[in-house]
Amino acid sequence: MTAVLPALVDALRGGSVEAIDLTAPLSETTPILQLPEPFANTQRFRLEELSRYDDRGPAWYWNDIHTGEHTGTHVDAPNHWVTGRGGLDVSQAPLGTLIGPAAVIDKSVEAAADPDFLLEIDHVRAWVDEHGPLPEGGWLLYRTGWDARSHDQELFTNADEHGPHTPGVSAECARWIAEESPVAGFGTETVGTDAGAAGGFDPPFSCHHFLMGAGKWGLTSLQNLAQLPPTGAVVVVSPLPIVGGSGSPARVYALVER
Template sequence: MPKSELRCLAASVLVGCAALAACSVWVETPDDRRPGPSGAGDPGVELDLTTFEIVDLTHAFGPETIYWPTDTAGFLLEQLAFGETDGGYFYSAYALATAEHGGTHIDAPIHFHEGGVDAASIPLRRLLGPAVVIDITAQAAGAVDYRLTPADVEAHEAEHGEIPPGSLILLRTGWSARWPDALGYLGDDTPGDASNLHFPSYGDEAARLLVEERGAAVLGADVASIDYGPSTDFTVHRIAAAAGVPSLENLTNLDQLPARGATVIALPMKISGGSGGPLRAIALVPGPVPSGER
């Protein structure tokens, strides 16, 4: 997957997440703006987060972040200020630089489809929804360049039911356990050379099935690309991008998600005109929250 060498410089954090107050939050729906019988607006729909475990699907950005081999600059964090100010209070600030397609990130459709939407224009409804985790760890353990097949998808559906439209498909290969060992993760760690990579991912026909027949909202994976390592034509990217489907790459902790039932929220840095960008992805998994995390 050829990666753009465009670099973005900012003095802010990669992605901001609003703090969750206490153990529940209020989510406003369009109808909530209508005045009730008393003339006051309804408070909204309560989402009780004590009924979910929150799983972080994101690798942290830092010196060990893995990038596509053709991006040799990696992640840069420059200290601008750190310490006590003349006013007597502590203050720190940094500038950061990163290629769009390194670490846990999103590929916008424009990455592989002329006229596709950019990173800032991806509809939010595509980035929040039910997760379907397809597990090919057993197949990948015996074949480093394994590609998901239609038969794998059908076997998943035979056990868990047909994949509903609008699902965020997450391919679990087990490769995230190799992070941040670039050689083990990519199959080759030669700087500037992406011609000898080896890792599993989606196959072309399985991608067509998921995107064109099942109506997937997103294709994601715990590897460096939604095309397998040796790919030179990047057909899976092209299939997804042509259908307006973003991809999520270098995910982690997919082993903590069920095959069905989790809800994924995948919010990238909102880069105007960008072909992708750093991503903070989480999953809400129904179940009791450990007492120490409430």
């Protein structure tokens, strides 16, 4: 029997398996979701220095961190939405979900032409016809090229007097992913799993509504999906196990055979 883990270590060291970081760095400039009044908003990520090799601590540097659960690259747990009330919190995420195969659907050309572009069921079915079935218990990752905007709050949220304009998923497709597809989670490059205009969908914020209601997981503000093949990558998602938490910033990376 082949020793799988030593073989994986050798493959990573030798370059036949590459680890690709899918995580946006966390800083005070990390774009965040901004809801209209009267809704509460999350705070920006912030470091509060405790000591830096000084009289507060002569030999060490450390900080408190201040952030929301849903800041930067982060996980949405089922209990994040009212339809998933009573569902798993982020500390209860199954390891078999956090480490799993990924299918990557690329609609970056369409999103570049139309920032309100929506993924439809037929788009996913066409992908399946070309690449094979979606991975059982894995992740569907939706590439739109939106990560190129992640350095700038205004570009990333892309809002005008009518609201934000960012690509997403139609209500019908969100229901299908949640209720009919075999995946355990859905990931995007945008600030949330929903389209910018999803507040006006039926139901509003359909991805959250259907995914969380089905006990599935969301993953947002991803980067570097362009470096992943349509199939074959394994995604590793590492949120903080916050007891009772509705989500958590996460380090996310993919393992890809070269």
